[in-house]
Amino acid sequence: MPKRVDHGERRKLIADALMRVAAERGLEAVSLRHVAAEAGVSSGMVQHYFRTKDEMMTFALSVVRDRSEARVTRAVSALGDEPSPRTLLRTMLTELLPLDEARRADGRVALAFLAFTAVRPAVAAGLHQESAELLAFIAGQIRTAQAAGATQTRVDPDRAAVALLAVMEGLGVYLLGGHYPPETALAALDAQLDLLLGPEPAAQRGRAAPPRRSPAP
Amino acid sequence: MPKRVDHGERRKLIADALMRVAAERGLEAVSLRHVAAEAGVSSGMVQHYFRTKDEMMTFALSVVRDRSEARVTRAVSALGDEPSPRTLLRTMLTELLPLDEARRADGRVALAFLAFTAVRPAVAAGLHQESAELLAFIAGQIRTAQAAGATQTRVDPDRAAVALLAVMEGLGVYLLGGHYPPETALAALDAQLDLLLGPEPAAQRGRAAPPRRSPAP
DNA sequence: CCGATTACGTTGCAACTGCAATGCAAAAAC
DNA sequence: GTTTTTGCATTGCAGTTGCAACGTAATCGG
Known part of the structure; x- marks a missing residue:
């Protein structure tokens, strides 16, 4: 060789x-x-x-997916052991929102690929699995939060998970379109978490996100 | 001439x-x-x-917008006088979801334009106004529903409106991606309406959408 | 040392792109 | 009836596209 x-x-x-x-x-x-x-x-x-160009596009799509997944796992692992479902969900979802320029750039690419795969369904296979896993995880978190008795209004965890993930996706789309500023999106996301899990503990109020251990090297 | x-x-x-x-x-x-x-x-x-091609694209974008707006107003005007906020909101949002092939086609185009305008912000001007109006309307409906005392958990109407519209948009995106079937999206939308406005009246349960007066000519 | 294999760089090509330019027919204006 | 304006078709052009073909340099197994 x-x-x-x-x-x-x-x-x-x-x-x-x-x-x-x-x-x-x-x-x-x-x-x-x-x-x-x-x-x-x-x-x-x-x-x-x-x-072929198609091969390149498909690979790039998988890189996009991996990158956002890595983002989430990193942010979550920085939370320490056994974070509350609410903290966990909030951390994951805010990490996926295009709140700074780096994530906006990723978001624009993701949105472009979303439109791309909508027309070429063959490429979208991997995305289905990922969203299914994400949905299952979110539903699980909602379930344990409900079991802990945090909420008065019981909602179906599976439907709530679908709605919550859709909120995140929709907020991302509108943020990328510049329809409203990040604070509006965050406020809506928190309101949604309030709806699903009950009002948040006072200790967390106003914290945009848990602090990072260290900046990326 | x-x-x-x-x-x-x-x-x-x-x-x-x-x-x-x-x-x-x-x-x-x-x-x-x-x-x-x-x-x-x-x-x-x-x-x-x-x-120029750009002129054509811009015009087409406005047609997309007009078409979805027309869809909504037609569905809403078929509701009769003074429908309940819940019926009104549900009708509007369901009409915007890609639930049949015609709306899927429109949705794919809209999604493509969303990605398009994310990179060419100059073209997106009209979209902002439309979403702002929609948000204001939704918030108003939520407010009147709350004033009627339908809900026990009071949520901020503006945030709830942002979240509700985001749910719709996110569900649309996932539907276009084929991540789940229409029933799942509808169930999640209804769950969201339950959260915001309280459980729906039994009379409406299970109805996919209010019947149309007449099919399109 | 030597073919074989891998990692590129270069060139070329047919197809396509947006757009300008030109031509021409029809109908209104006069 | 002539002129002028409009609606539309055709042609051409410079630039870009994906991709194949070919070239060459490096490096390994033998």
Whole structure:
């Protein structure tokens, strides 16, 4: 074998460039040459690692998914042991909202891919599984919160989970569209959590998000 | 003046073709020639009515908006005089969900435009106004429902309106992605209305939507 | 040392893109 | 009846697209 190169690393490099292009100018500006230029490589190299554009797009979509998942797990693991369902859910969902420029960029890409997969259903397979898992997890958290007796109004946990995830997605879409500022979205999200789990403990009130252990290196 | 032609009519004809193309193959497949072919006209004619592609896109976006607005007003006006806030809200929001193929097609186009405007903020101006009006209306309905004493848990109407609209948008996105069937979305929407306005009157239970006066001509 | 294999870079091509330019027919204005 | 304005079709062009083809340099197994 000749010059050994980490295939996955190169592919991720290219996918990152693709996401930068997509975040700035939309998916329709994603071409082999643009991505190559953004990544600072030749377009031949892009073709070397992705035999077709579709393959590149599919891979990039999986990177988007992985990245948001990593974001969530990192934020959640920073919560310490056995956080309350409310804290856990709030942390997860706020982490997925486009509240700063980094997440806005990711959000624009995700939204573009959402529209993309709506027309090419074959690519969307992985997304279904992820949202199903997320829904199951949220429903579980709501269930344990209800078992702890925090709420007076019992709601079906599965339906509540679907609604809660939809709230998050909808808020994200409207935030990306600039329809209202982040505070409005956060207020609505908290109101929704109040509805589902009862009013939040006074200790947490006003905290935008739990503090990070350390900034990314 | 020569051969008189209804300008607006032609433009709408072309915009309809554009939406058909966008619904089937995405906005990235929208080109002058594709749209012209779909509309059954020459590409020169398209250029005659839209001097630039951007002008055509902007107009099509406004048509999308008008169409969904018309859908809502038609469904609402079929409700009769002074429907309850809950019936009104449910009718409006259900009408906006992609529950049948016609609305799915519209939804795909709307989603594509959402991603489109997220990258070209200049085009999004009209959308902000529309969502602001919708939010104000929803908040008003929630307020009157609360004044009627239907709910025990008082929630801030403005936040509740933001959350409710976000639920609808999020459900729409997930429906378009095929993440769950329409029944799941409807169940979640009803659960949300239960949360905000209290449990629904037994008379309405299980009705998917109020019957239409007459099918479209 | 040597074919074989891998990692690129370069070039080329047919198809497509938005758009300008031109042509022309019909009908209203005069 | 001529002129002028409008509606629309055709053609052409420069730029971009995805992709195949070919080239070359490096590096390993033998």
